[in-house]
Amino acid sequence: MKTIVCSILFMLTSATACTQDKKDNFSSLSSKSGTINSIPFLTKQNDFMYVDKINLKPVTDQKYKSASLFTSTGFAVVVNEKNEYAVINESGKTILGFSVEEININEVNGLTFYKKNIEYEKKMPAWKWEWNILGSGIKKEQTYHKIEIGVAETKQVLLREDIPYLEDNYDLNFVSVDENHIFWNGSLFKINQGKLHRIENNIAELLENKRFIKASGSAFSINELDEKKAVHGRLNGTERFSIKYGKETIILKDVNKERYEPEVPKLLVNDKTKDVYPFPQYEKVFPKEIVKATPSQIDFIKKTSLVYSITNSPYFLLGVFNYDHDVWAYNWLYIDTEGNITDSIGTCHFKVLDQVGHLIWPDRKMILPDQFINKDWKFGKINSYRGMNDLYLIPIEDGKQLRTKGLWNSNKNSWEIKPEYKDILVLDTEKQIYALQKGQDELYTLFDNKIKKRIGSKAYLSINSDGLVNVKLDSGQNMYYYIDIYSGKEYKE
Incomplete structure (x- = not known):
């Protein structure tokens, strides 16, 4: 025995599992490849314009206060000088017009889903007023969110609601079941000519292999897609x-x-x-x-x-x-x-994650046997993302209470990246691109683990997997722009 x-006691029963050659239940940090050639470019005037990522020539002459990468479906969110949001396509045409509502987008199954959201104070009826027992007044308003979620390509509105701030649990967490079906917000939809048609309700949980659990009161059933019974x-x-x-x-x-x-x-x-x-x-x-x-x-x-x-x-x-x-x-x-x-x-290899993505199985002793550790080491919660296979991020605290992270290869029983870094960020699991922070207040640098070399010569306050970086100017202000995480090329003047 x-x-x-x-490493986790109370969260263990909320984990998910996956065999080594199945990847469905792991968080993916790998970048998508597509045919989009435009990228936001930061000008000397501190605004963004879209340029060709190869030759840096402008695609359009439009400029924005803020701009996102294009989805693989060809849409991006931009913000103008009035702090109004809009969705554009790669040619610069406005798809969703500028408004004060914050907009987020997400691409699934070749469709672009958007969420418009604005926070406001709503006057409440007298029986919903909040009385302050300390005598500082009566709160007659409550914070609400006005939300709209839909499909950008067809302008189909899936949800439009005004709800209290604390009840806002609507996200763009659309999940592909297969190329013709999408799961979202407890329902299963079939895609037909770019529009979603609801075919199942009361879905409590989506499972692998086109299966799902339906709830009816306190009872449940396990169903399969396209099966009525x-x-x-x-x-x-x-x-x-x-x-x-x-x-x-x-x-x-x-x-x-x-x-x-x-x-x-x-x-x-x-x-x-x-x-x-x-x-x-x-x-x-x-x-x-x-x-x-x-x-x-x-x-x-x-x-x-x-x-x-x-x-x-x-x-x-x-x-x-x-x-x-x-x-x-x-x-x-x-x-x-x-x-x-x-x-x-x-x-038969498998991995078990808790609710927040920390690795529970295999355990540290299975991953990093005792003969490879120092006696004064203590360990934090180990992480492994989809595509990392035998690679694990392991946090360590030594006898002097110095906390570091390393990247361990459980197959080779060796450190891919020695535990000499304050932080290690996973940017692309497949190509093994990481961001390394040496000390507590030091900047992040790009690192290619396959060739064991640093990428570029610049360092940043933060680096996202999509290439968005943050640097601090001499004035003390923060500046954001995009880079190519594979070459270190910066998209700014």
Whole structure:
């Protein structure tokens, strides 16, 4: 039985999984490649104009106070001297006219989605006034957001609402299900001639392989795209179920218990068949019987508090927390769909992330074995993004309480970037482009990890993956403009 030090205790049951050759559930930091040749160029007058990124010749003569990169669909957000927002295409034509409403855009499935948003104070009826008990007055207004979300190409409006500030949870988090379908805001849409047509409602969670979970009150069903009948219906959440071993029935209690009730329970059970489907993909049934196990394995299973379905494999991960405060660890076992227990699963690699993207599995000791560390090292939360494969960002604190980060290769058991940097930013996972900050107050520099060389000669207060950088002028003001993160070329006069 293997003991793994766990960096997250309370968030563990909210993780997602992915096999090494499946990338669906990882945050991607890789840049998109497209045919857009225009880029915002900062002039000496401190305004932006679009130029050809190769020869830097102006594409149009229009100038803006602020300008974004073009999406792969050919749209960008610009801001004029009046702080009004608009959406333009690559030729400079205005698609969404200038207004005081802030505009954001996002491209999915070849369509450009926009969000207009403005904050204002709305007068409330008397029964909604806020009375200050300290006598400083009565608040008769409440902060509201006026929101519009739609499709830029077809001007289709998907949502137009005025809502209280604290209730604003509308984002441009559109997700591609396949080339003809998009998931957004709890609904499934079919694309037809550039417009979205709603075909499913009450979707609580989108799963892999064109599957999704629908909610109906406290009950759930697992459905597939283009299938009218649910694949699995009559499902309810549970934290308790049983598994047989010979003549014994083992009752598992408080499994995947969470501090706050999730929208979709981490275990779904069919009340009729008693089939149990564990998160994150709910794609297979937990075995109802253990085929063969040692006494110590059975004792372990009786204490199981975490059940996790390892996606794209026949296995489930079983966890028991070790309450020894000197260890602060989870112990792990595996069980397959046939009920076979094993201490390890060989070459079946997978990663588990918590809610905020921190790596939980594999653990530090699996990634960076003890023989490769200094005795006085302490570790923070390890990160790994989609496309990084065997590379991991590892934060370290030494005996002098100096905190640094390094990039570790778990396959080679060596540092790709030694832990000598205050911060390491991942800009492109595929091409291994990073931004390095040597000390606490030092600037970021570009680094190509494949050839182990610095890119360019400039340094910046910040560097984004899209090439937007921030520098501080002698006057103390901040200046923003774009660069090419692969060559260091700056787009400014």
